[in-house]
Amino acid sequence: MSVQPNTCEACGKPGVVSKTVKDFAYPTPMGLVTIEGETPIEECPSCNEIFLPGLLVEQWNRLIMTHLSRKTDELSAKEVQFLLKSLPYTRDEFCQLLSLDAELFRMLAGGAGKTTPHIQEMLRALMADTLGGTETVH
Numbered sequence: 001m002s003v004q005p006n007t008c009e010a011c012g013k014p015g016v017v018s019k020t021v022k023d024f025a026y027p028t029p030m031g032l033v034t035i036e037g038e039t040p041i042e043e044c045p046s047c048n049e050i051f052l053p054g055l056l057v058e059q060w061n062r063l064i065m066t067h068l069s070r071k072t073d074e075l076s077a078k079e080v081q082f083l084l085k086s087l088p089y090t091r092d093e094f095c096q097l098l099s100l101d102a103e104l105f106r107m108l109a110g111g112a113g114k115t116t117p118h119i120q121e122m123l124r125a126l127m128a129d130t131l132g133g134t135e136t137v138h
C-alpha cells in the first residue's frame, strides 16, 4: 500500500517531474510572495499543477504566520482562512478552542463568515504557541 512518488495528486497521472525554479511566486493571503533564489518544485506535465515540498511549505507558512502575529489590525477573512489551513490543529480542536460550530468553521475555512473578538484572540494565541515551537506535532 504505497503511493507512487511521481503520481500527480491533482489529476492522478504519473510523470510528475522535480525541478528548480528561480524566484517562485507563492500565493498567500497577503498576495503573491516571491521566494528569491532557486526553489525546488514538482510539476505535473499532464495538468501543469505545481507541488511544493512539504517542509518548504511549513517554513514559508511560519514566515507568513510571523508576519500575521505582528499585525495589530483584525485578521481578515483571507488571513483567518490561511490560519485554519496552516495551524497544526484538527477541525474538532479548532471548533472547541474557538467556540465554533461546524457551520461557522466551514464558512471561515472557506474565507467567509464573521469572526468574533474571541476567535481573533484565540487564533493569535494558537499562532504564538505554534511559532513558539512548544506545540506537539499532530
Ligand SMILES: [Zn+2]
Binding pocket: 008, 009, 010, 011, 012, 013, 044, 045, 046, 047, 048, 049
Ligand atoms: Zn496532474
